[in-house]
Structure formats: C-alpha cells, structure tokens
Amino acid sequence: MRVSHHARRNALKDLIDVPAVTSDGVAIKLSANVGKVADAAMAAAFGAEGIGLYRTEFAFFAHAQFPTEEQQYQVYRTAADHVRPSNVVLRTLDVGSDKLLPYFPLPAEANPSLGRRGTRLLLGHPQILRTQLRAILRLSATHPVSLLFPMIGGVEEFTAARAAVESVKEELRREGQSFDPRIPVGAMIETPSAAVTARWIAREADFLSIGSNDLVQYLLTTDRTSMEMAAYYEPLHPAVIQSLKFVLDAAAAEGKTVSLCGEIAGNPAYTALLLGLGVTSLSVAPGEILEIKRVVCSLSMAAARQVAARALAAGTILEVKACIAGAPEPAPQREEIFQRRAVQRWRGEGGAGP
Ligand code: PEP
Ligand code: MG
Numbered sequence: 001m002r003v004s005h006h007a008r009r010n011a012l013k014d015l016i017d018v019p020a021v022t023s024d025g026v027a028i029k030l031s032a033n034v035g036k037v038a039d040a041a042m043a044a045a046f047g048a049e050g051i052g053l054y055r056t057e058f059a060f061f062a063h064a065q066f067p068t069e070e071q072q073y074q075v076y077r078t079a080a081d082h083v084r085p086s087n088v089v090l091r092t093l094d095v096g097s098d099k100l101l102p103y104f105p106l107p108a109e110a111n112p113s114l115g116r117r118g119t120r121l122l123l124g125h126p127q128i129l130r131t132q133l134r135a136i137l138r139l140s141a142t143h144p145v146s147l148l149f150p151m152i153g154g155v156e157e158f159t160a161a162r163a164a165v166e167s168v169k170e171e172l173r174r175e176g177q178s179f180d181p182r183i184p185v186g187a188m189i190e191t192p193s194a195a196v197t198a199r200w201i202a203r204e205a206d207f208l209s210i211g212s213n214d215l216v217q218y219l220l221t222t223d224r225t226s227m228e229m230a231a232y233y234e235p236l237h238p239a240v241i242q243s244l245k246f247v248l249d250a251a252a253a254e255g256k257t258v259s260l261c262g263e264i265a266g267n268p269a270y271t272a273l274l275l276g277l278g279v280t281s282l283s284v285a286p287g288e289i290l291e292i293k294r295v296v297c298s299l300s301m302a303a304a305r306q307v308a309a310r311a312l313a314a315g316t317i318l319e320v321k322a323c324i325a326g327a328p329e330p331a332p333q334r335e336e337i338f339q340r341r342a343v344q345r346w347r348g349e350g351g352a353g354p
Helices: 002-015 037-045 057-061 069-083 118-123 126-140 155-175 192-196 198-204 212-219 238-253 268-277 286-298 301-312 317-323 331-347
Strands: 029-034 051-055 088-091 145-149 185-189 207-210 257-260 281-284
Touching (some): 002 286, 029 037, 069 088, 155 198, 207 238
Parallel strands (some): 051 088
C-alpha cells in the first residue's frame, strides 16, 4: 500500500512545473503549509507558490525556553529563503488549549479549548508577541512575507492585533531598522464568531485565511483530536459548507483574497466542492501539492460549481456526501492521519530542530 502510494507520488512529479489551472482556464493558487524548515525545502521542491501557512509554533517547540528575536528571525529567514521570491504567510504563535509549550505554564481552565489560545493569549502577553513581531517585521525588509493572526474571535481582537503590529513598526522605525511598512496582515477565520462576522473582519484585514480544522471543531462542537469523537468531526456537515460559502462571499464582497489552509484543502475528494464554492487559493501539506494540482487540472469550473450548488442545497451530511464525486478518504485512514498529526504538532514530537 505504502509502495504504490510512493509510486503514484513519483508519477506526479511531472506536474511540478505545470501551472494549477482548471480545464476551463481558472488559475488556482497552491501554496504550502509548513511547520519546519525542512517542510519549506519540500514545498519548494514540489513547486509550491510560496508558503500559505507557516505554523510558527514549531520554532517554539524546538526550544527549551522562548526563542529570542534573533533565533526566530534566523529560522523564519531560512524557511523564506527556500521559497524566495514567493511569499511566506507567517502565523503568529498559536498555543493554548491543547497546544502547550512546556516552558509557558498557563492557568488551569475547566474548558481550555474555549479559553486563552492564539491571538487572545498573545494579546495578554505583549512581550512574547512583540518579540515575534520584531523578528517577522525585520524579515519583511528583505523577503516577501505576510502576517497572520490565529483564532480571531471578532473585529476587536483583530484590530488590537493590528495595533500591536503598528506599535512594533514604530519601535523599529525609532531604532532605524528596516521593514516593509505595507506588510499584509491577515486574519484566520476558524471560529464561528469570526465566520459570522467575516465581512467586518475582511474590512480591517488585508486577507483572510480559513482554518477549517478549527472551524469544523468549533462549528460542530467536536474535539478535533479525539478518536472517540471522530465520527462527529465531519467537514461535509452542511453547517461547514454553508459557513465556507458565507466567508468566501464576505471576502469577495470586500475585495479581499481568501485562502483555505485546513486539512480539507489537501484532500482531493473535496477539491471540486471547494473550487465550486469559490476557493481560488489552497494551502496544503507539501506532499499533497501535486495530487491537488492533478485534480485541479482535470476539473472544469462548470462541473465544480454544479457540485457546490448541489451541496449548498443539501440539509444532511449524507446528502452532501452524495453530491461529492468519489468518496472522501475512508474514516479509519483519516483518523489515523489526524491522530498522528495532532500528536506531532501539539507535543512538538515531529523530530528535532525547528
Ligand atoms: C486550522 O485550524 O485549520 C489551521 C490551519 O490551524 P491549525 O491546524 O494549526 O490549528
Ligand atoms: Mg487552527
């Protein structure tokens, strides 16, 4: 099974230099989700159009204490060098809940997944945020980078995060340090409140990025890391389909770009549906780029829109599934991937080094 998978990947290598364009001429941006520098090298090797999501947690998991500004700058820079001149979307530290840093003890909470996490947490620890923003802004002087804030709950959190960026810019200006004054600043849409207010968030943000892993978890109130709940964690739930459409339309109405970077972006069973809903930018694990490109090139937008129209009219998971050509990955395989990725990501066990 593993061997045939490997052979298929090798066959896909012919697609590395082929643009991701549907059979009726619509270009789809395919960028990579990266956690470690080695992923960035792989992203470049597979022809990714830059890094659509750099999970900076990994740079923190690789240390026994908070990495300094210089340590962060060096790691981000090495990753950015791999994909230069393409863009790197650096997501600020997303810890809290089940993503815990051993050297960052947080007060116990009865429901940590509903507690301090991501941007909320960092806004309460301005020194950690400031150090990271300084590293990223300094990198923006020489490399095309964007900033992305995770777990945004609404406009207020996003504007507070943007204000922190402005204040760090001011500090760097005073010190005579270079940075890109127009660095794009984006918001992740991965909570129901952000999805519902996406139109207003899009007005304040330079771009949006849909984090479907958390969006599904919070929309369906189902723990994404729980094996017991795996049957309930269903990206083809009509609530998810309607929310994706709502966010895509909101971004389009405000003239802002939106990318999708959750696991469903890298699952070929969802590609027609996602394109039909209006997704034009997908960020996926480096090893998934070529398979998704193969599907994109074989699809027509007319067919994709038909799939999406039927899915949008469906009121049950079964009806949505019936609209999708080809079954999604069988559940056991998906659960296994989930569990492996969750453990690697949250506990920093994906191997040594940033
Ligand atoms: C997501 O939630 O979809 C996402 C991309 O972020 P993470 O998986 O790192 O929480
Ligand atoms: Mg997330």
